[in-house]
Amino acid sequence: MTLSVNDVKRIADLAYIEINEHEAQATLGQLTDIFDLIETMQAVDTSTVEPMSHAQDVVQRLREDKVTESDQRDLYQSVAPQVEAGLYLVPKVIE
Amino acid sequence: MQWEIVIGIETHAQLTTQSKIFSGSSIAYGAMPNTQTNAVDLALPGVLPVLNQGAVERAVKLGLAVGAKINSPSIFARKNYFYPDLPKGYQISQYELPIVEGGSIKIQIGETEKTVHLTRAHLEEDAGKSLHEDFQGMSGIDLNRAGTPLLEIVTEPDMRSSAEAVAYAKTLHSLVCWIGICDGNMQEGSFRCDANVSVRPKGSETLGTRCEIKNLNSFRFLEKAIDFEARRQIEVLEDGGSIRQETRLYDANKDETRTMRSKEDANDYRYFPDPDLLPLEIADSWIDQLKDSLPELPEARRARYITDLGLSAYDAAVLTSAREIADYFENLLELLPDQAKLCANWVMGEISGRLNKEAIEITACPITPAQLAALLSRINDGTISGKAAKTVFESMWQGELERNADAIIDAKGLKQISDDGAIEQLVDEVLAANAQQVADYRSGKEKAFNSLVGQVMKAAKGKANPAQVNAMLKKKLSA
Numbered sequence A: 001m002t003l004s005v006n007d008v009k010r011i012a013d014l015a016y017i018e019i020n021e022h023e024a025q026a027t028l029g030q031l032t033d034i035f036d037l038i039e040t041m042q043a044v045d046t047s048t049v050e051p052m053s054h055a056q057d058v059v060q061r062l063r064e065d066k067v068t069e070s071d072q073r074d075l076y077q078s079v080a081p082q083v084e085a086g087l088y089l090v091p092k093v094i095e
Numbered sequence B: 001m002q003w004e005i006v007i008g009i010e011t012h013a014q015l016t017t018q019s020k021i022f023s024g025s026s027i028a029y030g031a032m033p034n035t036q037t038n039a040v041d042l043a044l045p046g047v048l049p050v051l052n053q054g055a056v057e058r059a060v061k062l063g064l065a066v067g068a069k070i071n072s073p074s075i076f077a078r079k080n081y082f083y084p085d086l087p088k089g090y091q092i093s094q095y096e097l098p099i100v101e102g103g104s105i106k107i108q109i110g111e112t113e114k115t116v117h118l119t120r121a122h123l124e125e126d127a128g129k130s131l132h133e134d135f136q137g138m139s140g141i142d143l144n145r146a147g148t149p150l151l152e153i154v155t156e157p158d159m160r161s162s163a164e165a166v167a168y169a170k171t172l173h174s175l176v177c178w179i180g181i182c183d184g185n186m187q188e189g190s191f192r193c194d195a196n197v198s199v200r201p202k203g204s205e206t207l208g209t210r211c212e213i214k215n216l217n218s219f220r221f222l223e224k225a226i227d228f229e230a231r232r233q234i235e236v237l238e239d240g241g242s243i244r245q246e247t248r249l250y251d252a253n254k255d256e257t258r259t260m261r262s263k264e265d266a267n268d269y270r271y272f273p274d275p276d277l278l279p280l281e282i283a284d285s286w287i288d289q290l291k292d293s294l295p296e297l298p299e300a301r302r303a304r305y306i307t308d309l310g311l312s313a314y315d316a317a318v319l320t321s322a323r324e325i326a327d328y329f330e331n332l333l334e335l336l337p338d339q340a341k342l343c344a345n346w347v348m349g350e351i352s353g354r355l356n357k358e359a360i361e362i363t364a365c366p367i368t369p370a371q372l373a374a375l376l377s378r379i380n381d382g383t384i385s386g387k388a389a390k391t392v393f394e395s396m397w398q399g400e401l402e403r404n405a406d407a408i409i410d411a412k413g414l415k416q417i418s419d420d421g422a423i424e425q426l427v428d429e430v431l432a433a434n435a436q437q438v439a440d441y442r443s444g445k446e447k448a449f450n451s452l453v454g455q456v457m458k459a460a461k462g463k464a465n466p467a468q469v470n471a472m473l474k475k476k477l478s479a
Helices: A005-014 A021-042 A073-077 B053-065 B162-178 B219-238 B284-293 B298-307 B313-319 B323-335 B340-358 B369-380 B386-397 B405-412 B420-433 B435-442 B447-459 B466-477
Strands: A087-091 B003-014 B077-080 B090-093 B104-109 B112-125 B129-131 B138-142 B149-155 B191-201 B211-216 B246-251 B256-262
Touching (some): A005 A021, B053 B112, B162 B219, B191 B219, B219 B256, B313 B340, B323 B369, B369 B386, B369 B405
Antiparallel strands (some): A087 B138, B003 B149, B003 B191
């Protein structure tokens, strides 16, 4: 699969990341290298291998449904760049 | 041209757990912003999600209640999109191998029954909340809701009208409440529907291009949004246009839907299995245990009411619209075992009417089934008339005389005259005083009979047992 510079720009757009033409070209080169690596791996014949959804052959452990956390808002918000009325403030994004 | 509307529904039901799906934070509604968040909910670096057993249990219960397949293993996936109220940059959801697959729900439209097939139901976490006002060009983020467990329940495109869509949504709502997996509170967003709507020429087998209407949080909005959207699509097509696949929002104030985003701007969610979560396996023994914990389901009760109690499909559907109503009805019926229809009529009539008027739930009904049974048995044994019973009911509702039916009947003098001798005397007096009407009746004027009954009831101040008055009059007149 080949990636175009437009694909890179679209991904950046979805991620709300601003990149210039130069960065887009550089990223295209890096991503293309990764795709080459994937293609090398995909060349391996796995037709007789059962697909796995996780690299470790173990199953999910479950947690009892209990509230174990207390309010630590002040602690968490002490490292936030901007807060007001208990809310984290971020640049405006409206969908 | 005749058009057919095709509807599929996705519902997000918030599960009734204590804690979040992947962390031990509380999900209680209405807390101060960001006071119910921890490092996992805030997506701080290095944290790992730990799955809540209570959320899994509730998903399995729904699967069992709709006759679906419970997938084991089922797997969790990351749904990637960037929005400030989703701090991880992805929502943990399920894509391939959802926990619940297939199943169906029977819905009742009038006296007609229809089956709506389910595609799947999967577990996922809710996002936080963005507030866009009041912050001078900034958005305020509250992450209390982030990580709240949701079960997304998806149907096949099986519905053909807004009425069917509403019937489905109501039936599903009553089911999730019935089995206790969701509190069903639509104002608080615990149960919200998205409708996928398309239209096609009647008789066509291929589906038209669909639009998805997001976040309908009342049955009325669901109905109105679908009606508007179907009309809009038909108009576009009849004008020779074509429908663009897109996501639309319903504006209740204007009663219209409008574009939120089109397919071209649609997110590419790049789903992939979440490496932080292992495959979820659900042992058969656990499934059996959950099966045993389920109450008798509404569908089974409905069938029992029709077959064993002889109620109509409509009555059975109304009585099983909520578990609390069905329980009230059954508690009442236990005290009056042969009076299913009378019990049904009073629960659906007087009780429901009064509850609606006062906007309270049946669990807060001031009259207990035992108190109501005491009243209804006085109708049955002829002590009071059906009309007087309504007066007694009103007094009981107001809490008079400790809601004791007999005490109220005595105090208000509502006892019917059922004594044959007393009724005979009244009838004789009326016949003697109305010779003309007696003659009319005997010469074939049936109407005169009703007039005579009226006279007797009037003489008895409305307290004579009408059946006995009728019988006595007939006897005397044919003598």
